[in-house]
Amino acid sequence: MLEAQNLAARRGHAELFRDVGFRVGAGDALVVTGPNGTGKTTLLRMLAGLSAPSSGEIHWNGRSVGPFSEALRGVVAYAGHLPALKDELTAEENLASLVTLSGAKAPPGDLDRALENVALSHRRHLPARVLSAGQRRRIGLARLLLARRPLWILDEPVTALDAAGAALLARMVHDHLDRGGLAVAATHQSLGLEPARVQSLALGETVA
Amino acid sequence: MALNWFKLSSPASFYPVAGAMIPWFAWGAAILAAIGLWLGFGIAPSDFQQGEVYRIIFIHVPSAWMSMFLYVVMAVWGALLLGFGTRLSGMMAQAIAPTGALMTFVALWTGALWGRPTWGTYWAWDARMTSELILLFLYLGLIALRQAIGDPRRADRACAVLSIVGVVNIPIIYFSVQWWNTLHQGASVKLTGSSMETTMLAGMLVMSFAFWFYSIAVVLARLRVIILERERDATWVGALAEVRAAGQGAAR
Amino acid sequence: MAAEAPTDAVAPAPPAADGALAGLRWALARDLKLAFRSRAELGVQLLFYVIVVTLFPLATTPERNLLSTMGPGVLWVAALLASLLSLPRLFATDHADGTLEQIALSSYPLEALVSGKIAAHWLTTGLPVVLLAPLLGLQYYMDGESLAILAMGLLIGTPILSLLGAIGAALTLGLKSGGGLLALLILPLYVPVLIFGAGAVDAVRAGLGATANLSLLGAGLALALVGAPFAAAAAVRIALD
Numbered sequence: 299m300l301e302a303q304n305l306a307a308r309r310g311h312a313e314l315f316r317d318v319g320f321r322v323g324a325g326d327a328l329v330v331t332g333p334n335g336t337g338k339t340t341l342l343r344m345l346a347g348l349s350a351p352s353s354g355e356i357h358w359n360g361r362s363v364g365p366f367s368e369a370l371r372g373v374v375a376y377a378g379h380l381p382a383l384k385d386e387l388t389a390e391e392n393l394a395s396l397v398t399l400s401g402a403k404a405p406p407g408d409l410d411r412a413l414e415n416v417a418l419s420h421r422r423h424l425p426a427r428v429l430s431a432g433q434r435r436r437i438g439l440a441r442l443l444l445a446r447r448p449l450w451i452l453d454e455p456v457t458a459l460d461a462a463g464a465a466l467l468a469r470m471v472h473d474h475l476d477r478g479g480l481a482v483a484a485t486h487q488s489l490g491l492e493p494a495r496v497q498s499l500a501l502g503e504t505v506a
Numbered sequence: 507m508a509l510n511w512f513k514l515s516s517p518a519s520f521y522p523v524a525g526a527m528i529p530w531f532a533w534g535a536a537i538l539a540a541i542g543l544w545l546g547f548g549i550a551p552s553d554f555q556q557g558e559v560y561r562i563i564f565i566h567v568p569s570a571w572m573s574m575f576l577y578v579v580m581a582v583w584g585a586l587l588l589g590f591g592t593r594l595s596g597m598m599a600q601a602i603a604p605t606g607a608l609m610t611f612v613a614l615w616t617g618a619l620w621g622r623p624t625w626g627t628y629w630a631w632d633a634r635m636t637s638e639l640i641l642l643f644l645y646l647g648l649i650a651l652r653q654a655i656g657d658p659r660r661a662d663r664a665c666a667v668l669s670i671v672g673v674v675n676i677p678i679i680y681f682s683v684q685w686w687n688t689l690h691q692g693a694s695v696k697l698t699g700s701s702m703e704t705t706m707l708a709g710m711l712v713m714s715f716a717f718w719f720y721s722i723a724v725v726l727a728r729l730r731v732i733i734l735e736r737e738r739d740a741t742w743v744g745a746l747a748e749v750r751a752a753g754q755g756a757a758r
Numbered sequence: 759m760a761a762e763a764p765t766d767a768v769a770p771a772p773p774a775a776d777g778a779l780a781g782l783r784w785a786l787a788r789d790l791k792l793a794f795r796s797r798a799e800l801g802v803q804l805l806f807y808v809i810v811v812t813l814f815p816l817a818t819t820p821e822r823n824l825l826s827t828m829g830p831g832v833l834w835v836a837a838l839l840a841s842l843l844s845l846p847r848l849f850a851t852d853h854a855d856g857t858l859e860q861i862a863l864s865s866y867p868l869e870a871l872v873s874g875k876i877a878a879h880w881l882t883t884g885l886p887v888v889l890l891a892p893l894l895g896l897q898y899y900m901d902g903e904s905l906a907i908l909a910m911g912l913l914i915g916t917p918i919l920s921l922l923g924a925i926g927a928a929l930t931l932g933l934k935s936g937g938g939l940l941a942l943l944i945l946p947l948y949v950p951v952l953i954f955g956a957g958a959v960d961a962v963r964a965g966l967g968a969t970a971n972l973s974l975l976g977a978g979l980a981l982a983l984v985g986a987p988f989a990a991a992a993a994v995r996i997a998l999d
Contacts, residue, residue: 309657310656310657310658311738311739346863347863348859348862348863348998348999349998349999350999365995365999366862366863366868366995368865371863371864371865372865374863376859376860376863378856378859379856380854380855380856381855381856382855382856382857382859382860383855383856383857384788384792384855384857385855386791386792386795386796387791387792387795391791395784395788396860398784399784399860399861399864399866400864400865401777401864401865401866588992636949636953640946640949640950643942643945643946644946646942647942647943647946650935650939650942650943651929651930651939651943654930654933654934654935654939655933659999660996660997660999663996663999664929664993664996664997667925667929667989667992667993667996668925668929668943670989671922671925671947671985671989672946672947674981675946678950
């Protein structure tokens with residue numbers, strides 16, 4: 299369970315948001331919306347454990363967590379704006395590298411299956427440099443499948459994905475929640491989830 | 507007086523305390539400097555070997571000591587910032603750096619002026635001079651790093667890491683005269699006694715305290731300005747008499 | 759409704775001890791593979807070293823004794839400059855493509871991952887300099903003994919350059935002033951390495967033996983090995999905040 303209370307963020311002298319709070323349990327998703335510049339990425343980075351809120355607290359399964367906390371680092375799969383790929387490595391190598399970094403095993407069979415699931419099998423020996431933006435995103439999706447982390451934090455995950463890719467993402471999030479995972483996503487597009495499992499958080503309206 | 511340290515660690519609480527402390531240290535510095543200079547230039551006898559030129563020691567040595575001492579203090583505040591995350595610690599470190607750099611520069615410059623008549627050269631690459639020069643570059647690097655990083659919080663923490671890494675240089679400066687045969691004489695002032703003539707020693711010690719008081723006064727004054735600048739959105743800042751007056755002056 | 763999330767349904771975080779070694783291996787292997795795939799870049803850096811070393815005799819004098827005296831200093835300064843040239847790339851490329859965030863969020867200790875990157879950096883920039891310097895030293899009419907001490911000093915000193923440089927590279931991540939600021943921050947820390955490294959050769963030529971200088975370098979390396987990964991990891995976290 300992920301819980302936040304009274305979160306606030308400042309960049310220098312500008313306040314991005316204040317009094318943000320929510321509680322998300324296993325099997326549920328939090329969708330964060332808001333205009334550009336209202337701090338969606340900042341909020342997600344706080345939840346992933348990359349930066350500290352200027353005030354407020356975050357709790358994971360009852361324990362207070364902060365930037366780079368051990369508790370968070372083992373459970374978060376963070377997908378930021380950039381797909382975190384090395385141009386010089388092939389799709390398959392990138393995937394293997396990211397999965398190993400997450401501490402999970404990456405036997406070739408699993409890698410093959412994951413790449414098939416995201417429709418990249420035929421491209422897997424190509425260096426990431428020549429892949430399209432959508433294909434690079436799909437490698438990120440494959441990583442989510444293999445990393446086996448309970449908390450997914452996704453920043454604009456639908457970016458660059460085509461209709462098939464977006465549908466795949468929605469299916470993946472759905473299955474993840476079914477397995478008892480949690481997801482926090484900043485997105486404009488609907489992920490096709492049952493409304494009962496989704497909480498909404500709209501930034502840009504909480505700052506007085 | 508039981509001080510509640512944690513209460514004092516907020517910029518808002520410390521601002522008035524610093525303001526109250528400054529006059530004491532400023533006047534103290536002025537008086538001590540007057541006494542010290544009188545002792546050094548008026549009372550202490552001529553040196554057996556160097557004549558009158560040696561008197562620059564009354565500025566050179568205290569500034570060198572302060573340059574090292576201030577760096578260590580700055581590094582300690584940096585460590586406190588990294589350990590406890592208190593904003594005031596970062597502001598303190600920020601306030602110290604320029605004064606530390608000044609002390610280092612004064613030490614190097616007075617050292618050069620002293621070196622010319624005594625060693626025949628303004629500069630020699632001996633261990634202590636070189637490491638003091640490195641210290642100046644460390645200070646300048648810290649100031650440059652702070653300027654380059656826009657976000658004050660990141661700047662505080664980055665400078666804290668850098669200052670702690672650079673602390674290694676301080677023992678090198680201090681012990682360099684023992685470890686290497688250099689142009690600098692060995693330490694004449696030790697905790698157990700001294701080989702220097704009494705009035706010379708007294709003059710140097712008084713001047714050291716004068717420099718120390720001066721540093722405290724200047725650092726606290728700079729700290730107050732830093733607090734005002736970084737906390738400018740806080741309500742307590744807007745309510746201050748000096749800020750309101752300045753605001754009215756600007757509005758006119 | 760608000761249930762606890764399962765933590766056993768996922769791969770448990772690797773235990774600390776193997777975690778550190780596995781993390782170091784991951785970072786070292788990955789960075790070496792990446793460097794190999796961009797080996798042209800590495801070649802350019804080495805070429806820079808060669809060119810700088812070759813410039814000095816052209817600019818100063820072809821006179822044998824003078825060159826011989828200058829030699830160790832020039833070879834060391836060029837090594838410092840070559841190191842500074844390659845350092846920004848240590849973290850900047852990972853930062854630019856988002857990999858650095860993933861590295862920082864990994865359950866492997868960041869200090870171990872950073873150590874792996876530093877090791878890869880040394881193997882691709884420091885070690886080639888160690889191997890090349892004695893050859894270039896011949897241009898400076900240095901004798902065999904001087905060249906041997908020079909190489910030894912560089913062997914101990916170049917890892918220090920990578921270790922300290924990583925701290926500077928992490929502190930200046932993403933800043934516009936980048937390379938120049940990095941040099942300003944790191945050169946004061948490099949100076950002792952330069953002094954002892956070049957000093958070792960001078961000491962041998964003066965008949966004093968290089969043991970003192972090389973031991974001090976060794977002590978510096980030990981200190982850097984222990985402290986730099988922690989400082990660099992802290993600096994990375996600060997830069998990502």
